[in-house]
Amino acid sequence: MSSSATLYIVPTPIGNLADITHRALQVLQDVDLIACEDTRHTGKLLSHFGIGTSTMSVHDHNERQRAQSIIHRLQQGQNIALVSDAGTPLISDPGYHLVTQVREAGFTVVPLPGPCAATTALCAAGLPSDRFAFEGFLPAKSKARIDTLTALMEEPRTLIFYESPRRVLDTLAEVIEVMGPERQVVLARELTKSFETIHGGPVAELREWLLEDDNRTRGEMVLMIGPYRAPEDALPAEALRTTELLCQELPLKKAAALAAQIHGVKKNALYKAGLDMGW
Structure with a gap:
């Protein structure tokens, strides 16, 4: 002391x-x-x-x-x-x-x-653990949850949430809606207790697994979402945003060329993306 x-x-x-x-x-x-x-x-x-x-x-x-x-x-x-x-x-x-x-x-x-439930779950999840973001509980209302998940959609770190058994199926449905059915997730429930379960996979598959047995949605839960992995040909969000802003004052072709110089990406890819989005 x-x-x-x-x-x-x-x-x-x-x-x-x-x-x-x-x-x-x-x-x-x-x-x-x-x-x-x-x-x-x-x-x-x-x-x-x-x-x-x-x-x-x-x-x-x-x-x-x-x-x-x-x-x-x-x-x-x-x-x-x-x-x-x-x-x-x-x-x-x-x-x-x-x-x-x-x-x-x-x-x-x-x-x-x-x-600590968050770190206890993470060390057994098989998700990247060198960088992670603990987000606590998601909002109780669906719209607020979707807004939060949307803001975190391209987070490059593993995301850790505490989740309620009453909401877990709704939350996973919203993860599917926002992040896609293939996003890797792991659910850890009843950690250190008799019915401890740690189960992971693509989010759509995990939700189906939970629906197979009501017991799987009981107890205290930690939900972990794997990091966002951008497709190799994906354009940076910042480059697209710059192109969109420049299009307010310039023709798309010129806007794409300037944004490409700023962000170091191919102007033709930005031009095509702009056409697809109707800029």
Whole structure:
């Protein structure tokens, strides 16, 4: 433990309780208070390991207000741990506002390494892992999901989302609509639990696989979408956009020639693309 008042960020298991670290248990035992999303949920974890530390609820609806109470306790010299219901706090869980205010107040924030569903899923997915983008939960409404997926359609990194069992089939249908049926995806569900499943393939095939058995759409899910791979003969989106803008002032042939010089592509390809798009 630190000699000065400290806020510890403590990851907790995403399923298998054996995944908690010795250091996490020691911190939870030694701190003066544990701030948690749901005191009942965390209470079960603490009871399992025989830890009697007091708890305080800190969730999306009260985090800003509770931050001042926690800072007051830190000012009194108390050490505090922050946990979420499962996994690492702040990763699609509460804690951002608390950590920001605690740091601004001049107190030390110490992060402990530990479970995180996003990275746990990625390392077993067989998708490129050298670069990835964690996007949290997709929007609840269909139009907003489609807009988000459209904005990410040409993302060159592996995309990681948390997904709800209630929406996963709709989401996959929208991935098919926006990114095409052949886009590679992997779905990981119930990680570290008895019914852990990691299944991947072209998105259209994965959706059909889920429809074969209702049990496959149950539990907590991580959806990963493979990186965009442009066809070898595809024109850069920036070059097409430049051509389109230039066409507002110039004939297509001239616009294509200028855009080709700017972006280092073939002017005939841009000219043909412009004809196809009616510029």
